[in-house]
Every structure is written in C-alpha cells, then in structure tokens.
Amino acid sequence: MNVRQLRAFVAVAQALSFAQACERLHLSQPALSLTIKSLEQDLGGALLARTTRSVSLTPEGETLLPLARRLLADWDNAEELLRQRFTLQRGNVAIAAMPSFAGNLLPDALRVFRDRHPQVNVTVHDVINEQVLEMVQHRRVELGVGFEPHAHSVLQFTPLLLDRFVAVVARGSALAERAEITWQQLLDEDFIALQRPSAVRLLLEQSILEQHGRLTVAFESHQLSTIGRMVASGLGVSAVPSICQGQMHELGACCVALKSPGIERQIGLLSLPEHKLSAAAQALKEVLIHYPWAVPGSIA
Incomplete structure (x- = not known):
C-alpha cells in the first residue's frame, strides 16, 4: 500500500465516481482502475463495489476510508514540514x-x-x-x-579569526597609562584568573611557564564578567582574549597590549x-x- 494508491482510493470513495476521480487526479480511467485494483490485491479483497451505473464502498472500504484520510493528512503535513525546513521557512x-x-x-x-x-x-x-x-x-x-x-x-x-591575549588592568592604575606591558610587569600584581578547566586558564599557564614559572593566582572566578568587575575594583589584574575587550571596558576595566610572551590562538x-x-x-x-x-x- 502506497501514497499513490491511497490518494486514488480516497478520490473514488469521496466522489463515488471513477470519472470524477480521474478529473481530480488527472489520470486516465484505465490507469485509475489499475491503481485501485493493485491496492485491492495488496490488501487481499475488494474495497469498492462497482457496477455499470454506480460505485459504492464495501465494508472493508468503509473501514479504510477514515484511516486513509488520516494517513494522507499526516503524509502531507510531514512533506510540508520537511519542505519548510529544507527551504528554511522554519x-x-x-x-x-x-x-x-x-x-x-x-x-x-x-x-x-x-x-x-x-x-x-x-x-x-x-x-x-x-x-x-x-x-x-x-x-x-x-x-x-x-x-x-x-x-x-x-x-x-x-x-x-586569530585572537591575541591582552592585559586587563584598573583604569586608574599606572599600567593603564602604558601602550603595552610585559607579562613580568603584569605578574608583579595580584592576578585574577578563570577557574580550571577553562581553556583560557590552561593556555595562559602553559604559555608563561617557561619564562615566568607557575602562574600564581590571587582570585579565581568562572565568569569573565566577574573578573572584569574585580579588576575594575582594584583587586588585581588579568589577561583575557582580545575579543573580550569591549566587555572589559563596559565593566570598568582597561585593556592594554601584552607581550613577552605574546599569546595568540585560533578561534574557529x-x-x-x-x-x-x-x-x-x-x-x-x-x-x-x-x-x-x-x-x-x-x-x-
């Protein structure tokens, strides 16, 4: 049993006329008759009682009609839903x-x-x-x-994009007046970092280990917004990806170029x-x- 057969059956059952069903489906009468016959053969019995003057439903046809209507409605809804998804209408x-x-x-x-x-x-x-x-x-x-x-x-x-880390310092601090600062100058202050297992935290620790040893942290937080507020309040300094500069400025902190070493990473x-x-x-x-x-x- 397939959708084409069900559409043919429903069209005949609703019109009780092969001629009208042919017009609705744009099929020839032999083609429609063959489709109905194949459906009946697949299901094992007659669905329509046909004479030279009339068409009527058999008891099995009466049983199939509401089921066929629901199946076709579900099929049409599924077809439309997928069409809308493929065309990004939803x-x-x-x-x-x-x-x-x-x-x-x-x-x-x-x-x-x-x-x-x-x-x-x-x-x-x-x-x-x-x-x-x-x-x-x-x-x-x-x-x-x-x-x-x-x-x-x-x-x-x-x-x-390629992102480079920048220093985050309080606006009124001496470091905020510099065009760029080194990691050594930054680490002379209390450092505020994201908590592990943040990739930012791990990258900073790995990048400065050779030149400056282990990163000593005074404050930790899971949120960049909290770090920005801490720095702005004068609790210490930090280093964040440069894509966070706008956020840090909004929170009241200042960003300064950072070198020795410069740390950068691809974002993708x-x-x-x-x-x-x-x-x-x-x-x-x-x-x-x-x-x-x-x-x-x-x-x-």
Missing part, C-alpha cells in the same frame, strides 16, 4: 560557543542570520571551551565555536566531519564562515 539549530565569543562577537553574526532566516530558531549554549568540544562530539549541538583543538581531535575545525568553527548538517545548521555555518570578524575595541 527550523531549529543549536550552537555551543565559549562565553568570550558568545557574549562579544556571536550576536552580530546572529543578527545577519536572523535577517536572512527569520523563521529559524537558534539556541546558543555559552559554555567553556571543553564543553563546546564535548557537545559537538556527542551531537548535542551541530556546531561549536572554540579554540583550535589538538591535532588528534575527531572534530573538523574551520578558522574564523567546530563540527563533526561525518555528520550531515541540517539545512538550518548549514545556513548558520555559511554566515559564520563568511562574516567579517573584527575584534571590538581593538588595541592599535
């Missing part, structure tokens, strides 16, 4: 992004996506970099944005190479790849 897509990106750069790109596809719902999970990798790998989201993973990662990485799009993206996820991926990324409040 749909859903989930993306995971580390907070520094989700809170500073992603909203502008999502505005572009929303303008193009206003009926597609987007869910953003702002989680630490390690959770971004995990959510993509376990297919809890289709796309992620984070730091470039290690060489043996199963994830596909598409670079979006993460996905599973063997996983076929939905139409909505593919459209979002195209926006993110081609968006002209620029770090807000960049230090010259």
Whole structure:
C-alpha cells in the first residue's frame, strides 16, 4: 500500500465516481482502475463495489476510508514540514560557543542570520571551551565555536579569526597609562584568573611557564564578567582574549597590549566531519564562515 494508491482510493470513495476521480487526479480511467485494483490485491479483497451505473464502498472500504484520510493528512503535513525546513521557512539549530565569543562577537553574526532566516530558531549554549568540544562530539549541538583543538581531535575545525591575549588592568592604575606591558610587569600584581578547566586558564599557564614559572593566582572566578568587575575594583589584574575587550571596558576595566610572551590562538568553527548538517545548521555555518570578524575595541 502506497501514497499513490491511497490518494486514488480516497478520490473514488469521496466522489463515488471513477470519472470524477480521474478529473481530480488527472489520470486516465484505465490507469485509475489499475491503481485501485493493485491496492485491492495488496490488501487481499475488494474495497469498492462497482457496477455499470454506480460505485459504492464495501465494508472493508468503509473501514479504510477514515484511516486513509488520516494517513494522507499526516503524509502531507510531514512533506510540508520537511519542505519548510529544507527551504528554511522554519527550523531549529543549536550552537555551543565559549562565553568570550558568545557574549562579544556571536550576536552580530546572529543578527545577519536572523535577517536572512527569520523563521529559524537558534539556541546558543555559552559554555567553556571543553564543553563546546564535548557537545559537538556527542551531537548535542551541530556546531561549536572554540579554540583550535589538538591535532588528534575527531572534530573538523574551520578558522574564523586569530585572537591575541591582552592585559586587563584598573583604569586608574599606572599600567593603564602604558601602550603595552610585559607579562613580568603584569605578574608583579595580584592576578585574577578563570577557574580550571577553562581553556583560557590552561593556555595562559602553559604559555608563561617557561619564562615566568607557575602562574600564581590571587582570585579565581568562572565568569569573565566577574573578573572584569574585580579588576575594575582594584583587586588585581588579568589577561583575557582580545575579543573580550569591549566587555572589559563596559565593566570598568582597561585593556592594554601584552607581550613577552605574546599569546595568540585560533578561534574557529567546530563540527563533526561525518555528520550531515541540517539545512538550518548549514545556513548558520555559511554566515559564520563568511562574516567579517573584527575584534571590538581593538588595541592599535
């Protein structure tokens, strides 16, 4: 039993006329008769009682008619739903992004996506970099944005921008007056860091270990916004990705170029190479790849 057979049966059953059903379905009468006959053969008995003057439903035909109508309605609804999703008239897509990106750069790109596809719902999970990798790998989201993973990662990485770390200091401090500062000058102050297992924290520790030894931390927090407020209040200094500069300025802190060593890392799009993206996820991926990324409040 297939959709074509059901449509033919319902058309005849509703009109009780092969001629009228042929007009509705744009079929010849022999073709319609053959379709009905094949349906009856598949099901094992007559569904229509036909004479030279009339057409009527058999008891089995009476049983099938409401079922066939519901099946066709469900089929049409499913067909329309998928058509709308493929044409992005509706749909859903989930993306995971580390907070520094989700809170500073992603909203502008999502505005572009929303303008193009206003009926597609987007869910953003702002989680630490390690959770971004995990959510993509376990297919809890289709796309992620984070730091470039290690060489043996199963994830596909598409670079979006190269981010350089900057120092975060209180606006009234002597360090805020400098054009750039060294790590040694920064580490002479109380240091405020993201808590482990933050990728930012681990990257900073690894990058300065050779020249400056282990990172000594006075304060820790899970949130960049808390770190910005702590620095602005004069509790210490920090270092964050440059994409957070706008956020740090809004929180009352000041960002200064940082050297010796300069620390930078690629930020990009993460996905599973063997996983076929939905139409909505593919459209979002195209926006993110081609968006002209620029770090807000960049230090010259």
